[in-house]
Amino acid sequence: MKKQEKKKNWFKKSTRIVGMDPVTFEEWWRVKINRIQIISIFLLLAVILFFFNFAIFSYTPLGYLLPENIKNKNKQKVELAALKADQLERKINAQEKYISNLQKVILGEVSVDSIYNIENISSPEAINIISDTTTSEAEKELNKNIQQNAERQKKNQDKIFDHLFLFDPVVGEISQKFRLPNHPGVDVVTKKDAPIKACLNGVVLHSSYDDKDGHTIIISHENNIISVYKHAKTVYVKVGDQVSTGKAIGVVGNSGERSTGPHLHFELWSDIGPLNPIDYFSFGK
16 A cells, blocks of 8 residues: 555656746746656657657658668669660660661562462462452552652652762762662672772671672661672671761672672662662762
């Protein structure tokens, strides 16, 4: 009983807080408070401080300083970097496939158009073909739209070339003109060991030796323009090199089975297909 009374008395025990003049000891104010009230005040201050800190770290930028938020922020950065790396890898793979296919087409390893002929059919009875040679109005309209689109692309292509400074890769005589589909370029006979020069600023996509075309260089330029140089005696550039307009990239030669004498086989390509170089180059004439 005495212990319980002591505990109650301890909680009820009052403390007097007095404010006075330190010189005259004149009393200014006084507060009488017991220990229960003191504990209650401390608890109330703790609750207020908790909600104050919660509001600051939840609704202000200071919340990012918490260790857990720093971990989450770093995790988001890692995930975003991984996503960008995956997208970049896909773009690189697609670009590599595009360049590889483009090289095969330009080098003649794959034809531009795939066709079927009657000799590929093992048995005539296997396929029964019904031919309809009539042309509907819809087909005529489609053909008209295709022709108009091709003309529009050609005009846009001409506008692009109007703003470009094209440099003659060599100076000489045209021995074989541009003719599709068998010869998508021109053959230029020039002086012995004449330098081959880049027709425009660009990046070397392909530089190697081929049994049929000899030393071949393919350069990618702005506006999806591709230039091709074949049958060189020697080359001065490698894949990935940056070349400037008029820079020497090789020497005219007679390499490859398709060459019958020293000359340059030159091709010019765009996103609409092979272009006639004579429309854009004079070759010194």
